[in-house]
Amino acid sequence: MVNDNKxxxxxxxxxxxxxxxxxxxxxxxxxxxWVLSIREQKTLSFVIVYENRKQVxxxxxxxKLMSSQLKQNSVIWAKGTIKIxxxxxxxxxxxxxxxxxxxxxxxxxxxNIMSTDVPALDxxxxxxxxxxxxxxxxxxxxxxxxxxxxxxxxxxxxDFLEVQTPKIIATASEGGAALFPLxxxxxxxxxxxxxxxxxxxxxxxxxxxxxxxPIFRAxxxxxLKHLSEAISLDVEAAFHKNEDLMDFLEDMIRYVINRLxxxxxxxxxxxxxxxxDVSKKFxxxxxxxxxxxINKNLEEIHEGEDLSSKHLEAFGDHAGGFYFIKxxxxxxxxxxxxxxxGDYSNSFDxxxxxxxxxxxxxxxxxxxLLRKGLKRTGLSAKGFKYHLEVYNYGMPPHGGFxxxxxxxxxxxxxxxxxxxxxxxxxxxxxLVP
Amino acid sequence: MVNDNKxxxxxxxxxxxxxxxxxxxxxxxxxxxWVLSIREQKTLSFVIVYENRKQVxxxxxxxKLMSSQLKQNSVIWAKGTIKIxxxxxxxxxxxxxxxxxxxxxxxxxxxNIMSTDVPALDxxxxxxxxxxxxxxxxxxxxxxxxxxxxxxxxxxxxDFLEVQTPKIIATASEGGAALFPLxxxxxxxxxxxxxxxxxxxxxxxxxxxxxxxPIFRAxxxxxLKHLSEAISLDVEAAFHKNEDLMDFLEDMIRYVINRLxxxxxxxxxxxxxxxxDVSKKFxxxxxxxxxxxINKNLEEIHEGEDLSSKHLEAFGDHAGGFYFIKxxxxxxxxxxxxxxxGDYSNSFDxxxxxxxxxxxxxxxxxxxLLRKGLKRTGLSAKGFKYHLEVYNYGMPPHGGFxxxxxxxxxxxxxxxxxxxxxxxxxxxxxLVP
Numbered sequence: 001m002v003n004d005n006k007x008x009x010x011x012x013x014x015x016x017x018x019x020x021x022x023x024x025x026x027x028x029x030x031x032x033x034w035v036l037s038i039r040e041q042k043t044l045s046f047v048i049v050y051e052n053r054k055q056v057x058x059x060x061x062x063x064k065l066m067s068s069q070l071k072q073n074s075v076i077w078a079k080g081t082i083k084i085x086x087x088x089x090x091x092x093x094x095x096x097x098x099x100x101x102x103x104x105x106x107x108x109x110x111x112n113i114m115s116t117d118v119p120a121l122d123x124x125x126x127x128x129x130x131x132x133x134x135x136x137x138x139x140x141x142x143x144x145x146x147x148x149x150x151x152x153x154x155x156x157x158x159d160f161l162e163v164q165t166p167k168i169i170a171t172a173s174e175g176g177a178a179l180f181p182l183x184x185x186x187x188x189x190x191x192x193x194x195x196x197x198x199x200x201x202x203x204x205x206x207x208x209x210x211x212x213x214p215i216f217r218a219x220x221x222x223x224l225k226h227l228s229e230a231i232s233l234d235v236e237a238a239f240h241k242n243e244d245l246m247d248f249l250e251d252m253i254r255y256v257i258n259r260l261x262x263x264x265x266x267x268x269x270x271x272x273x274x275x276x277d278v279s280k281k282f283x284x285x286x287x288x289x290x291x292x293x294i295n296k297n298l299e300e301i302h303e304g305e306d307l308s309s310k311h312l313e314a315f316g317d318h319a320g321g322f323y324f325i326k327x328x329x330x331x332x333x334x335x336x337x338x339x340x341x342g343d344y345s346n347s348f349d350x351x352x353x354x355x356x357x358x359x360x361x362x363x364x365x366x367x368x369l370l371r372k373g374l375k376r377t378g379l380s381a382k383g384f385k386y387h388l389e390v391y392n393y394g395m396p397p398h399g400g401f402x403x404x405x406x407x408x409x410x411x412x413x414x415x416x417x418x419x420x421x422x423x424x425x426x427x428x429x430x431l432v433p
Numbered sequence: 434m435v436n437d438n439k440x441x442x443x444x445x446x447x448x449x450x451x452x453x454x455x456x457x458x459x460x461x462x463x464x465x466x467w468v469l470s471i472r473e474q475k476t477l478s479f480v481i482v483y484e485n486r487k488q489v490x491x492x493x494x495x496x497k498l499m500s501s502q503l504k505q506n507s508v509i510w511a512k513g514t515i516k517i518x519x520x521x522x523x524x525x526x527x528x529x530x531x532x533x534x535x536x537x538x539x540x541x542x543x544x545n546i547m548s549t550d551v552p553a554l555d556x557x558x559x560x561x562x563x564x565x566x567x568x569x570x571x572x573x574x575x576x577x578x579x580x581x582x583x584x585x586x587x588x589x590x591x592d593f594l595e596v597q598t599p600k601i602i603a604t605a606s607e608g609g610a611a612l613f614p615l616x617x618x619x620x621x622x623x624x625x626x627x628x629x630x631x632x633x634x635x636x637x638x639x640x641x642x643x644x645x646x647p648i649f650r651a652x653x654x655x656x657l658k659h660l661s662e663a664i665s666l667d668v669e670a671a672f673h674k675n676e677d678l679m680d681f682l683e684d685m686i687r688y689v690i691n692r693l694x695x696x697x698x699x700x701x702x703x704x705x706x707x708x709x710d711v712s713k714k715f716x717x718x719x720x721x722x723x724x725x726x727i728n729k730n731l732e733e734i735h736e737g738e739d740l741s742s743k744h745l746e747a748f749g750d751h752a753g754g755f756y757f758i759k760x761x762x763x764x765x766x767x768x769x770x771x772x773x774x775g776d777y778s779n780s781f782d783x784x785x786x787x788x789x790x791x792x793x794x795x796x797x798x799x800x801x802l803l804r805k806g807l808k809r810t811g812l813s814a815k816g817f818k819y820h821l822e823v824y825n826y827g828m829p830p831h832g833g834f835x836x837x838x839x840x841x842x843x844x845x846x847x848x849x850x851x852x853x854x855x856x857x858x859x860x861x862x863x864l865v866p
Contacts, residue, residue: 393542
């Protein structure tokens with residue numbers, strides 16, 4: 001059927017989807033899409049078709065057209081006349097005069113894409129391409145694509161340069177933990193757990209850069225918020241101090257969320273997304289303030305100690321929506337973080353109710369101090385030879401952050417499991433499909 | 434110096450770069466940037482500073498301000514008064530009243546970033562962060578970032594959904610050659626050489642998708658046009674036939690190039706980019722026509738044989754700018770390509786003077802035919818279990834292409850070596866920096 005030229009529309013030659021020609025009572029319309037649902041009545045049938053992520057209702061009166069091949073998940077072409085009605089999904093329906101099935105399901109599907117009883121996640125991930133036909137997922141991944149567009153829109157408007165740095169690297173950027181090793185021809189290499197050192201180097205020439213790309217972490221734990229492969233939005237800028245970076249990140253988050261509410265309200269409503277209030281300034285708590293609060297309200301912990309999930313969650317319930325935790329102890333931070341007042345650092349995490357969305361801060365730009373940082377964290381300067389070398393040629397003061405795009409989408413959609421917002425998630429148990 | 438709050442500008446608090454406040458004679462201006470060049474005269478000095486990828490000329494009359502720390506590559510802050518003059522790079526200069534060096538070079542650099550004698554590529558790649566300070570590279574990577582923006586602009590305007598598919602995969606998508614293997618916890622895995630199977634699966638739900646991301650190929654050959662890690666722009670769409678896909682790709686290329694000429698003419702001029710003519714329709718030669726031409730003009734080859742670099746280059750010289758070679762022999766194509774007339778296929782390559790920029794075509798959507806394709810290419814259906822399974826639930830007729838972003842940038846900039854247009858290239862010899 002794919003060889004029937006008349007049936008397959010040409011994107012550029014104008015035989016386009018109906019919505020682009022305008023939707024007028026009595027106009028003739030063509031649809032190419034797949035069947036979401038069929039409701040057969042005595043004298044007519046209602047068929048909901050998804051055409052490029054939009055629902056279109058077909059009305060079929062001719063019983064001959066309702067062939068046995070036309071069922072949920074069939075891919076079809078249909079032609080007919082538009083009728084305006086507020087009973088149909090997008091305010092109109094098509095009364096069908098011709099219809100062909102272009103591709104029909106060969107087997108009974110493992111679950112019904114219309115079921116209100118959502119099948120178990122593992123089953124859905126095994127048949128992910130089919131699972132993505134659920135209207136919830138069509139809305140969710142449309143929102144994800146739009147969020148990425150709005151992040152870029154913001155960063156480009158602030159004159160940031162989009163860059164792409166290598167994912168195969170020779171040296172662990174934050175120490176040797178949690179890396180996937182691979183053989184690169186005859187050399188040992190790793191998958192990058194972040195573009196950290198590259199984006200820092202690039203502030204030397206380009207001043208303000210960002211990258212949206214995959215990061216890889218060999219974390220064998222199976223939690224609801226970790227993946228082995230995730231998408232990170234990395235930002236790095238010369239001449240930005242800790243508070244400037246928090247201002248920038250906060251402003252960007254506010255911009256993207258406001259754009260989503262403004263432009264994608266319908267999709268947000270359909271997935272019953274939580275309402276996020278970004279009207280107020282995000283509070284900025286110092287690490288020490290959080291420690292005091294935990295000591296007062298939860299249990300005894302010591303200044304300098306890392307905060308556990310339990311601590312972060314309890315404080316998150318107290319703090320509410322978006323907030324920062326800043327000025328972390330230096331000893332909890334990687335070698336490139338700028339020290340502050342001896343034992344602390346010019347660093348921050350952006351949190352949402354106990355979930356870490358972003359981590360950032362000012363970076364060291366003096367090569368001697370960078371060597372000191374390597375020593376402090378037990379790393380050998382030898383592995384960072386090329387990186388240290390460029391610091392000798394005028395590295396600007398700089399800072400930045402990495403934002404977990406998948407976690408951000410958890411917050412936007414209200415998903416409790418990060419796997420829900422990723423097309424084909426990777427974790428310790430899942431490498432397929 | 435980074436701790437001096439007064440010196441480091443706040444992006445959001447309004448202490449912004451001069452250009453944003455408007456450039457008016459007599460206005461006070463601040464600059465944060467790094468020094469490209471210094472020209473000292475008897476009574477005054479001219480200092481060119483790069484501020485966020487734009488050149489600003491400083492005029493320093495006070496000899497005390499010309500400290501010994503102020504040299505090429507120094508990072509500085511300066512304050513002064515604007516004077517409008519067409520002798521300066523962007524039509525104005527700043528007469529400096531205060532100046533501080535924020536970061537100074539600690540060593541003599543391995544090459545002069547202003548030298549008209551371009552240092553050898555390998556030396557420049559060893560000190561890539563410094564090399565990127567050369568004005569040529571600042572223009573080149575600005576153009577690259579803009580090209581990516583315009584590609585996305587086009588795809589989003591055509592209602593394509595941006596997706597991100599996994600880079601760690603269980604099965605080779607085109608056979609076992611040229612893959613980087615890695616251990617994924619206790620399993621064997623590979624780095625994805627393309628998002629092929631994922632993007633195809635996604636047409637089932639989202640109809641039209643694109644992805645811009647890294648692809649990995651273990652190609653030990655060291656040519657001027659291959660990398661081990663490259664950036665691919667992948668497009669896949671339901672209901673598109675071979676000619677539709679070529680129309681779409683051609684229209685996208687034309688859009689991006691026209692946008693670059695329209696908006697980035699200055700940067701193109703500065704790097705002496707070639708002028709690309711995209712006004713005419715890109716010719717579409719069939720593989721068989723190319724074979725005939727080679728037989729007539731170059732040497733004897735047989736129908737069905739693959740075309741060598743030599744053949745492609747000779748034909749490229751004949752064909753000129755952009756053109757397609759379509760309808761390749763099926764036996765040269767991977768399992769998922771749609772057959773045409775028995776021994777041929779509904780496929781195409783987009784070429785520019787012998788350089789392959791993109792490869793695409795119609796795909797098989799019938800699961801039985803897909804199994805046949807696997808058999809034809811000697812692949813086991815077992816490794817494609819999950820992929821084959823989803824074809825049972827209504828896969829639409831679909832097609833797409835992958836475009837090499839780095840190669841496209843070679844064409845736009847006129848670079849003869851792909852390493853020039855990639856920030857940190859990866860090949861068989863280079864894993865650092």
